Amino acid sequence: MSADTVPPSGEPVSCRVVVCRDCCCGTPKVPGVDHAAQTARLRAQVPVRVSACLDVCEQANVIVVQPSAEGRAAGARPVWLGLVNDPDATEDIADWVRAGGPGVAPQPDILDLYTITPPRRRTAS
Numbered sequence: 001m002s003a004d005t006v007p008p009s010g011e012p013v014s015c016r017v018v019v020c021r022d023c024c025c026g027t028p029k030v031p032g033v034d035h036a037a038q039t040a041r042l043r044a045q046v047p048v049r050v051s052a053c054l055d056v057c058e059q060a061n062v063i064v065v066q067p068s069a070e071g072r073a074a075g076a077r078p079v080w081l082g083l084v085n086d087p088d089a090t091e092d093i094a095d096w097v098r099a100g101g102p103g104v105a106p107q108p109d110i111l112d113l114y115t116i117t118p119p120r121r122r123t124a125s
Contacts, residue, residue: 014046015068015101017093022053024060030085033061038090046097055119059083062116063093067102076103082116089114 019039020026026035038061042048054062059082067076079102084090092108099105107115 015071015097015104016066017042017046017048017097018051018054018064018066019048020052020054020056020060020062020064021050024057025054025062026050026060030060033085034087035061038084038087041087041090041094042097045094046101056080056082056116059116061085064118065093065097065101068100068104071101071103074103076101078102078118079107079111080116080118081111081114084114 019042021035021039024030026039039048039050042063054064056062061082061084063081063084065079065081067074067078081089081093084093089111092110096105096108096111
């Protein structure tokens, strides 16, 4: 493990989460979601970065789980999740990232329902 994958605490860097909180995600356009609680719940497990628009507004709320160095070494790629609009889905994500996330812990089957294709990987119709 390289020095850049170990924080001063000496523990390996966990996976990271990006939450979209811009024009649609994280706004009243997605009613009934406690966006602050969702972000706080994830932040209690792993580092969270709040992002501007990730260009998948039709899938609001979007969360991207980025693999740790260990996960990347195992071949994992970021996992994009859309329509994460209920506390149960947030808990499923929190449990998965706490277990290690992409490439380290198996993705729970229930999260297959939320998995989306990132915009740059979409093909023109």
